[in-house]
Amino acid sequence: xxxxxxxxxxxxxxxxxxxxxxxxxxxxxxxxxxxxxxxxxxxxxxxxxxxxxxxxxxxxxxxxxxxxxxxxxxxxxxxxxxxxxxxxxxxxxxxxxxxxxxxxxxxxxxxxxxxxxxxxxxxxxxxxxxxxxxxxxxxxxxxxxxxxxxxxxxxxxxxxxxxxxxxxxxxxxxxxxxxxxxxxxxxxxxxxxxxxxxxxxxxxxxxxxxxxxxxxxxxxxxxxxxxxxxxxxxxxxxxxxxxxxxxxxxxxxxxxxxxxxxxxxxxxxxxxxxxxxxxxxxxxxxxxxxxxxxxxxxxxxxxxxxxxxxxxxxxxxxxxxxxxxxxxxxxxxxxxxxxxxxxxxxxxxxxxxxxxxxxxxxxxxxxxxxxxxxxxxxxxxxxxxxxxxxxxxxxxxxxxxxxxxxxxxxxxxxxxxxxxxxxxxxxxxxxxxxxxxxxxxxxxxxxxxxxxxxxxxxxxx
Amino acid sequence: xxxxxxxxxxxxxxxxxxxxxxxxxxxxxxxxxxxxxxxxxxxxxxxxxxxxxxxxxxxxxxxxxxxxxxxxxxxxxxxxxxxxxxxxxxxxxxxxxxxxxxxxxxxxxxxxxxxxxxxxxxxxxxxxxxxxxxxxxxxxxxxxxxxxxxxxxxxxxxxxxxxxxxxxxxxxxxxxxxxxxxxxxxxxxxxxxxxxxxxxxxxx
Numbered sequence: 001x002x003x004x005x006x007x008x009x010x011x012x013x014x015x016x017x018x019x020x021x022x023x024x025x026x027x028x029x030x031x032x033x034x035x036x037x038x039x040x041x042x043x044x045x046x047x048x049x050x051x052x053x054x055x056x057x058x059x060x061x062x063x064x065x066x067x068x069x070x071x072x073x074x075x076x077x078x079x080x081x082x083x084x085x086x087x088x089x090x091x092x093x094x095x096x097x098x099x100x101x102x103x104x105x106x107x108x109x110x111x112x113x114x115x116x117x118x119x120x121x122x123x124x125x126x127x128x129x130x131x132x133x134x135x136x137x138x139x140x141x142x143x144x145x146x147x148x149x150x151x152x153x154x155x156x157x158x159x160x161x162x163x164x165x166x167x168x169x170x171x172x173x174x175x176x177x178x179x180x181x182x183x184x185x186x187x188x189x190x191x192x193x194x195x196x197x198x199x200x201x202x203x204x205x206x207x208x209x210x211x212x213x214x215x216x217x218x219x220x221x222x223x224x225x226x227x228x229x230x231x232x233x234x235x236x237x238x239x240x241x242x243x244x245x246x247x248x249x250x251x252x253x254x255x256x257x258x259x260x261x262x263x264x265x266x267x268x269x270x271x272x273x274x275x276x277x278x279x280x281x282x283x284x285x286x287x288x289x290x291x292x293x294x295x296x297x298x299x300x301x302x303x304x305x306x307x308x309x310x311x312x313x314x315x316x317x318x319x320x321x322x323x324x325x326x327x328x329x330x331x332x333x334x335x336x337x338x339x340x341x342x343x344x345x346x347x348x349x350x351x352x353x354x355x356x357x358x359x360x361x362x363x364x365x366x367x368x369x370x371x372x373x374x375x376x377x378x379x380x381x382x383x384x385x386x387x388x389x390x391x392x393x394x395x396x397x398x399x400x401x402x403x404x405x406x407x408x409x410x411x412x413x414x415x416x417x418x419x420x421x422x423x424x425x426x427x428x429x430x431x432x433x434x435x436x437x438x439x440x441x442x443x444x445x446x447x448x449x450x451x452x453x454x455x456x457x458x459x460x461x
Numbered sequence: 462x463x464x465x466x467x468x469x470x471x472x473x474x475x476x477x478x479x480x481x482x483x484x485x486x487x488x489x490x491x492x493x494x495x496x497x498x499x500x501x502x503x504x505x506x507x508x509x510x511x512x513x514x515x516x517x518x519x520x521x522x523x524x525x526x527x528x529x530x531x532x533x534x535x536x537x538x539x540x541x542x543x544x545x546x547x548x549x550x551x552x553x554x555x556x557x558x559x560x561x562x563x564x565x566x567x568x569x570x571x572x573x574x575x576x577x578x579x580x581x582x583x584x585x586x587x588x589x590x591x592x593x594x595x596x597x598x599x600x601x602x603x604x605x606x607x608x609x610x611x612x613x614x615x616x617x618x619x620x621x622x623x624x625x626x627x628x629x630x631x632x633x634x635x636x637x638x639x640x641x642x643x644x645x646x647x648x649x650x651x652x653x654x655x656x657x658x659x660x661x662x663x664x665x
Contacts, residue, residue, distance in 0.1 A: 029637050046488060056483040063480045066473040079621075085465040137643060138634035154634065161636045181638035189644060196644070197554055213617055223590045223630040223645030230587035230622075231553055241472065246482060248617065252608040253485060255625075256573075266502060266573035267608075267627045270590075270645070276621030278586060289468045297475030 008351040008390070013323035016158075026158055027321040033154075034315040036264025037365065044256070054253050055369035058306035061244055062296065068211040068244045069287070075214025079276045081283045089119035092288050096121060096203065096236060097128055099284055103234055105130070105201045111218070111225035112136040113205030114152050114309060115238050115288060118331040121203075132203075133195050135224040137188055144171045150325030152332060153262050153311035158324050192224070202228030206239035207308070208254055212247045215275035216285070219258060219268040226272055235277065236284045242292050242305040254308060257367035261310040295343045300378045304339045306368040313362035313372055319355050328352060335362035339375040342383065350388035353379035392434075411450065418444040490606025495571040496653060499604045503574035503651055506628040507641050510651045512601075516540070519598060519652045523563065526650065527594060531560030536584035537598065553587040562592035568603040569651070570611050575627030576651065577611060579620035586622050595629070595646040601655035 007015075017023050041047045061068060076083050086092035092115075100108060108125070110116065110132050122132045122143070134143045138155035142148065144167055149155030156164070165179035174187055204225045208217040216237055218225045229235045245254065259265040277283040296302050314320045314334030325333035330341040330349060335356060341349035353376045356362075362372040383389050384397065403413050420427050421444030428441050435441065447455075462470075500510040513519050516539045523543060527533065533544035534556070540563055547556075556562075564583055566576035576597050580586050589595050605611050615623070630645030641647055 032637070050488070053483045053485050053488070056480065057485075059477070059480040060482045063477045065476050066469060069469065069472065085463075085468055087464045087468055091464060135644070136634075137632045141634065154637075156634055157637075159636075161638070164635055181635035182640050184635055185632060185640040185643060189642065192644060193557075197557060221630070222632050222643035224643070226587070226590040226624070227644050230585075230590065241468065248615075249485065249609070249612045252488065252612045255608055263633075265627075266506065267570075267575050267625060269506075269626065269628050269631055271575070271625040271627075273618075273620075273623045275618075275623075278621065287468070289471070293468060293471035293475050296472060296477075299477070302475075302477060 007329070009323065009327050009329070009355040010351065012327035012329060013355075016324040016327055017322065022158075022160070023322055023324075025160075026324060029157060030315045030321045033263060034312070034365070037261055037312055037315065038264075040260035040264040040266065044260070050253055050257055051367055051369050054257055054308075054367055055306065057245060057250050057253065058368050059303075060246060061242070062302055062305060064246075065241065065244065065296065068246060069241060072209055072211040072214060072244055073287070075211070076285050077214075079214045081214070081277065081285050084284060084286045086286055086288045086290070089288075089290050092116075092119045092238060092286055092290070093121050093124040095286050096238070097125060097130070099234060099236060100125075100130055100201055103201070105234070107131045107133075107199050108201040108203055109133050109135050109195050109199040109228045109232075110203045111205065111220060111228055112139055112155075113203065113238055114149075114331055115205060115240055115290075116203065117148060118290070119238075119288075121238075133192070133199075135192055135195065135222075135228055136220070137185065137192075137222060137224075140188060140192065141167060148326070148331065150333065151311060151314055152309050158326065193227075196224075196227040196231050199228070200232055201234040201236065202232035203236040203238060204229055206237050206243050207258070208245050208251060209239055209243050210246075210248050210251065211244050213275065215248075215273050216243075217251060217255075218272045218274065219255075219270065220272075221263075221265075221269045223270050226270060229272075229274070230278070232281070234282045234284070235274075236286065237274070238286045238288060240292055241287050241289055242296075242307075258308055258310055261312040261365065261367040291344050295340070298343065300382075301339060301343065301375055303370050304336065304343075304372075304375060306370050307336050307340075308368055309336075310367055312365040312367065316361045316365050318357055318359065318361070323355070328355065335372045335376065336370070339372060339379060342379050346383065346386060347388050350383045351390065353377075353383060354390075354393065411448070414448050418446075418448070420444075485609070488607070488609045490572055490610065492606055495604045495606055496601050496655060498571040498606075499569055499574065500653065502571065503628070506574045507631060507639075508574065508628045508649045508651060510653060512653050512655055514657055515654065516598075519654070522652065523561070523596060527561045527596070532558050533561045533563070534559050534584075534588070534592075535563040536582060536588075537563060537565055547584045547588070549584055551585070553585055553591075556585065556587055556591045559588070559592040561594045561596055562588050563596040563598065564589060566597050566599045566603075566651075568605055568611060568614060569599045569653075570606075570608055570625070571604055572607045573625075573627055575625040577615065577623065577625055579618065579623040581620065589624075589626060590630075590645045592646055595626070595649045596652065597626075597649070598652045598654060601653050604653070 338352035
């Protein structure tokens with residue numbers, strides 16, 4: 001992976017916004033998808049009731065997860081699926097490796113799984129001589145560019161077709177300058193078909209796991225999860241323990257919401273229900289905690305575990321659209337990533353809850369009604385309390401707190417601010433002021449409200 | 462303590478106070494116009510739907526719409542004269558050169574255009590995904606309004622694998638340009654079989 005170094009969101013976003021044309025294009029692409037989501041949602045009269053039901057089902061899951069996990073495990077075993085438990089990313093990777101090693105396999109094909117990205121599975125296996133190919137086209141493109149996905153649904157949304165053409169020229173031997181999306185997709189189709197035909201192990205993520213029946217559902221548009229799974233001798237599924245839903249009928253609620261919220265489609269092209277291994281095939285399920293049970297214990301943040309990974313919050317977020325997913329330096333980017341990441345490592349991700357305008361658009365589009373912007377606000381308080389806020393923010397807040405708690409200094413500061421804005425605007429409209437970046441400072445009002453009130457309070461008219 | 466016990470103990474300790482499951486029985490669609498809605502929805506997601514009277518009409522359309530000189534396979538004995546019946550015991554890798562696969566779906570969903578197939582009707586799990594072109598036959602009276610009715614019908618389901626398929630394989634990963642045929646079929650055709658009412662038959 002290209003190292004993001006120690007740069008925080010603001011610094012990484014600064015790199016991204018240097019190319020203004022790209023930022024406008026990125027912003028527009030995502031807004032277009034957000035509009036498709038709106039159109040799809042409006043076609044369902046009971047959309048809001050569905051969101052409410054989905055949210056309540058997930059609340060029920062969060063309050064009965066222990067029971068559901070036991071039920072799911074028992075049903076998986078009854079169905080002939082081997083169950084593994086992993087407490088950490090490391091343990092998850094070790095389990096995958098041990099399954100492949102037992103078979104003597106040195107290659108695997110993988111469909112999209114943000115969890116394995118989070119665990120850095122590919123790198124772990126590569127170090128042990130096992131080659132993994134990501135089969136989702138967007139993820140494949142990111143893999144050959146040695147870059148993580150920038151969006152959970154649209155992994156290479158930040159790349160131009162010419163850049164992808166260049167990557168294909170380098171890695172797949174296409175003609176130089178070829179950038180037609182259909183032609184490039186056909187080349188990848190041919191190349192990856194060969195991978196599917198020859199790999200004996202396949203790994204998929206899990207969208208929904210049904211406790212009642214012990215089956216799990218994988219949603220894709222490309223059909224890559226099915227191509228991998230149905231041609232493999234060993235099929236592995238990796239899932240976070242929060243992916244459980246109680247009963248099969250609840251899939252009706254979630255599958256109606258998922259694709260519409262993600263891309264505006266009525267359903268993903270493929271919604272595959274895996275229940276038992278094929279004759280002669282081995283199936284493994286790895287149940288991964290990796291911080292989820294800890295988040296479950298944080299009352300303010302446990303609702304973040306309701307997330308069904310549709311990406312709607314990213315598509316609508318004004319900060320995400322203009323800073324790009326990679327600037328979040330976390331597998332799950334955007335608003336939902338910014339509330340999941342501090343649970344994993346508060347110090348490392350202390351900047352992310354601040355990468356938001358708190359406009360609330362993310363909460364408004366969330367299909368399971370997670371109060372994302374409230375949680376971002378709560379994380380900020382938590383992070384400041386724990387002493388992880390960036391120095392500039394901590395100092396600014398201290399100064400602000402002193403000013404706001406003293407009426408005299410508040411009046412004086414207001415007066416000084418208005419005078420500066422009016423008489424020497426250059427003192428504020430310059431590069432040293434971080435607030436000036438990307439926005440113009442307002443004209444200062446002639447007087448404060450208090451001054452206006454003093455003048456007008458006796459005017460009864 | 463094993464990892465399993467450790468995770469389960471942490472979950473038990475940290476889970477929230479009990480929240481009841483909501484009643485979702487109010488969610489349902491309307492059966493009226495289900496066939497028309499289905500066909501329009503399916504066309505809108507890049508598929509092609511035909512309303513046909515019977516299997517003979519289906520055969521005619523298959524001959525007209527596909528390259529019958531290529532390998533065509535089916536799980537439907539009625540179509541044996543235009544496609545090879547597949548054996549469930551063959552190696553899945555041998556389907557790589559299948560041009561067209563013709564199978565029957567259990568049901569279809571009007572609201573999203575998807576058909577529901579289990580491995581029993583697929584013949585083999587890989588078949589509807591590996592073929593270049595997928596053709597599905599579905600009875601008009603098995604079209605349900607929404608996924609809620611679909612799951613009510615599927616019930617627990619006696620299958621090892623089942624899937625909803627809603628159109629040809631697609632991707633928009635390169636600059637959001639829609640491309641049909643990512644890894645799976647490049648086209649998907651659905652034949653909705655709706656026999657003419659008896660009265661109509663008499664008048665023609």
